Amino acid sequence: MARIVGIDLGTTNSLVAYMDKGTPRVIAGRHERAMVPSVVALTDNGLIVGDPAKEHLTRNPERTVYSVKRFMGKGLADVQDELAYFPYTLTEKGGVIRIKLGEKTYSPPQISAMILKELKLRAEAFLGESITKAVITVPAYFNDSQRQATKDAGMIAGLDVLRIINEPTAASLAYGLQQRTQGTIAVYDLGGGTFDISILKLKNGIFEVLATNGDTHLGGDDFDQLIADIFLADIRQQYGLDLKAYPDHMQGIRLEAERAKIRLSEELKTTATLDLPEGKGWFTRELTRDQLESLCNALVERTLGPCRLALKDAGLTPADIDEVVLVGGSTRMPLVRQRVQALFGTQPHCELNPDEVVALGAAVQADILSGGTTDMLLLDVTPLSLGIETMGGVMSSLIRRNTTIPASAKEMFTTYVDGQTGVDIHILQGERELAKDNRSLARFRLKVPPLPAGVPRIEVTFLIDANGILNVTAKDMRTGETQSIEVKPSYGLSDLEVERMIEDSFKFAADDVSARKLIEARLDAGALIATTEKSLADGGHLVNTEDIASIRGALSALTIAKDGNDPRTIRARMADLEQAAKGLTVAMLDDSLKRGLQGKKVSEIA
Amino acid sequence: MDGHTHHHTSDRRELQMARSMCWHCQSEVSGEYFCDRCVKVQPVSKELDYFTCFGFPRRLSINQQKLETKFYELSRAFHPDFYQNKSDAEQTISLGNSAMLNTAYRTLRDPIQRAEYLLDLEAGSVKEIRTTPPADLFEEILELQDILDEFRASDRTSGAAAALRTQLQSERATLEQRQRDMEAQIQQLFGRWDALQDRGEATEQARAERDRILKEMRDILSNRTYVKNIVNDLVATIA
Numbered sequence: 001m002a003r004i005v006g007i008d009l010g011t012t013n014s015l016v017a018y019m020d021k022g023t024p025r026v027i028a029g030r031h032e033r034a035m036v037p038s039v040v041a042l043t044d045n046g047l048i049v050g051d052p053a054k055e056h057l058t059r060n061p062e063r064t065v066y067s068v069k070r071f072m073g074k075g076l077a078d079v080q081d082e083l084a085y086f087p088y089t090l091t092e093k094g095g096v097i098r099i100k101l102g103e104k105t106y107s108p109p110q111i112s113a114m115i116l117k118e119l120k121l122r123a124e125a126f127l128g129e130s131i132t133k134a135v136i137t138v139p140a141y142f143n144d145s146q147r148q149a150t151k152d153a154g155m156i157a158g159l160d161v162l163r164i165i166n167e168p169t170a171a172s173l174a175y176g177l178q179q180r181t182q183g184t185i186a187v188y189d190l191g192g193g194t195f196d197i198s199i200l201k202l203k204n205g206i207f208e209v210l211a212t213n214g215d216t217h218l219g220g221d222d223f224d225q226l227i228a229d230i231f232l233a234d235i236r237q238q239y240g241l242d243l244k245a246y247p248d249h250m251q252g253i254r255l256e257a258e259r260a261k262i263r264l265s266e267e268l269k270t271t272a273t274l275d276l277p278e279g280k281g282w283f284t285r286e287l288t289r290d291q292l293e294s295l296c297n298a299l300v301e302r303t304l305g306p307c308r309l310a311l312k313d314a315g316l317t318p319a320d321i322d323e324v325v326l327v328g329g330s331t332r333m334p335l336v337r338q339r340v341q342a343l344f345g346t347q348p349h350c351e352l353n354p355d356e357v358v359a360l361g362a363a364v365q366a367d368i369l370s371g372g373t374t375d376m377l378l379l380d381v382t383p384l385s386l387g388i389e390t391m392g393g394v395m396s397s398l399i400r401r402n403t404t405i406p407a408s409a410k411e412m413f414t415t416y417v418d419g420q421t422g423v424d425i426h427i428l429q430g431e432r433e434l435a436k437d438n439r440s441l442a443r444f445r446l447k448v449p450p451l452p453a454g455v456p457r458i459e460v461t462f463l464i465d466a467n468g469i470l471n472v473t474a475k476d477m478r479t480g481e482t483q484s485i486e487v488k489p490s491y492g493l494s495d496l497e498v499e500r501m502i503e504d505s506f507k508f509a510a511d512d513v514s515a516r517k518l519i520e521a522r523l524d525a526g527a528l529i530a531t532t533e534k535s536l537a538d539g540g541h542l543v544n545t546e547d548i549a550s551i552r553g554a555l556s557a558l559t560i561a562k563d564g565n566d567p568r569t570i571r572a573r574m575a576d577l578e579q580a581a582k583g584l585t586v587a588m589l590d591d592s593l594k595r596g597l598q599g600k601k602v603s604e605i606a
Numbered sequence: 607m608d609g610h611t612h613h614h615t616s617d618r619r620e621l622q623m624a625r626s627m628c629w630h631c632q633s634e635v636s637g638e639y640f641c642d643r644c645v646k647v648q649p650v651s652k653e654l655d656y657f658t659c660f661g662f663p664r665r666l667s668i669n670q671q672k673l674e675t676k677f678y679e680l681s682r683a684f685h686p687d688f689y690q691n692k693s694d695a696e697q698t699i700s701l702g703n704s705a706m707l708n709t710a711y712r713t714l715r716d717p718i719q720r721a722e723y724l725l726d727l728e729a730g731s732v733k734e735i736r737t738t739p740p741a742d743l744f745e746e747i748l749e750l751q752d753i754l755d756e757f758r759a760s761d762r763t764s765g766a767a768a769a770l771r772t773q774l775q776s777e778r779a780t781l782e783q784r785q786r787d788m789e790a791q792i793q794q795l796f797g798r799w800d801a802l803q804d805r806g807e808a809t810e811q812a813r814a815e816r817d818r819i820l821k822e823m824r825d826i827l828s829n830r831t832y833v834k835n836i837v838n839d840l841v842a843t844i845a
Contacts, residue, residue, distance in 0.1 A: 162690060206681065208678075370690070370691075371688075371691060374688075403708070403712065404711070404712070406686065406701050406704045407708055408702075463701070465686070465701060466685070466686045466687065466701075
């Protein structure tokens, strides 16, 4: 079976990991950095992703998309409150947010697909093989539309998404693999834009999620914004300058706020520095950890409510929790650690890098799916109740939150009027009494044969699969015929749209010949480096030290070029290496010929 | 063997008949989850009851530890994670079986759901049971409804509201105690039911005892649901 990689598609950073002989490892890019900033920028040379795109946040803010995860599976009305904070332009089409980049608009899954493609390329260059299958993580509290949008992103990126797995449970797999823990654990996952809490029972390799809760709109980004707001107020007061009119400086403030926050996890006070527009010079401000903590206290408090609810749903008290695991970069904040420790009464674990642990867990899950790891099994739950709208706009719950998935429920439908040929069904997700207060997932019309009222009997099966994604099928109980249902997602792309986006992405890929050339050059370079090193090891004694030195020199030149972005340079350095290694190649050929002749003689004698 | 049990044994045989052939190699399978010959997973029959699914007799007392162990064992057999490299047909069966297994586990794990499920199997749909107030609590509940209405209409900051709240809290304690009592009664019925099944008598008395237990169980479950709903309403109101 082809290799399956694990991908953590994060709000601020994304990573790809693979399983290396029973150990999950993240794949680093240049400068040994495993994290790819989840940023896409439109430049004069086309779309770029990751670290180079991040540089455009301040240079080119209107054309640089970040935190796109916040828009997955959403409509414009859902994000109205925060629109002012984003320098790029958002619109809506067919219930799905679109992001304007230059002349074109892109759906959030398309932008996410660009990040996924970057990770795919990175994995392909590192592993030296084509990657087409992946496990992708999502916040546990993601609803059906958000999960579906993530799956769509994978498809658009040319990845077969074999499983969508929850981030906190992925982390627990990575920890479980490492420590072979037994008992009840709580995973507290505070990322860039989302918060999750999951309570699990670990026993003999089974990871059974008892309850999960969270807030898909709470994360490190929000802390940064609070800090940035203080800077803004100070600048307005001191310089009479409203930086909101300068999108590039707004991004600068946001990034400096993030850096100050990170520094304050290590230090007790720090100084933030920002250059001001209009030749106003530099703004500096001292920020202490105490100030930061009183600023962020309310946000951290907000994470504790979901923790208590999850405990309650699991039928547990804090004393029942044996271990607490911290996940996500924001859990580096001392305040977060203190609060979590106070709530659960136990020192939280953070042995594994909180930035990497989710990707590592995704790689473990990928290995389970490919049949490599067979002793571990994750039994996850659906985070939100699923139901349908009934008479009077009330939601009738079919599958309760925290039900182990796969989960299914059947409901029988009939008609109220003679000759009625359809029944409209509105699927919802959420915990509120009234349909209008819950998330609308989809609507569809059940086809019914024209018969007297009450005679038709159509059984509809709602099945939540192991990805937490809903599948609907219907069966006419009178004829036994099943009917295919075309579901119109409320906040998602239609199958047709996804197909078109996949085609588009192939077209872009074709336009992007240089990207393809780069991958191929990197792959070829990797192969050449490997064979040359093997030749050196096997036949190094056949050539003189000068030759060896020049081969080594060409090798390191190629290694550097391979990490670069220019396929022509890589090809040139490959040619150099081949030239430098010519003597060695010839010497080894001669040597093997000689041995071959010797061998022949021996056989002739025999 | 009692007539009723016999009836269910034959039922079970029919179920196995309905899926006596492997969907893949057409060889005979006798109710196992995997075909002996081609080792393909077999779909769990939709009519298979949850007790049988776990290989348990139809008893109400269940060892939670054994239930969990069996659940984990069957999860390892059916979970879609282990069917990624298999055919579409096997993946579909794995998904259906897992969903059924999860429902079965959820139902059997909780004593109340388990009892309702058994009633459903033995005496028809529980959905038809109306929730009724316990006869002896009827007056008290009517009075409680009045206090609740009064509290809802009151100014929450007033002294009168505080007095009502105290009264409601004491009512809540009483009702919660009552709920616990009923749960203990249900536990007792579990014992009576299991003992009757273990004796396996086919006498007139045994049948009468069976019907009595089921009726008592239905009544207590109905009362308990009623009280539980009232308590939930009360908690939500005074929160």
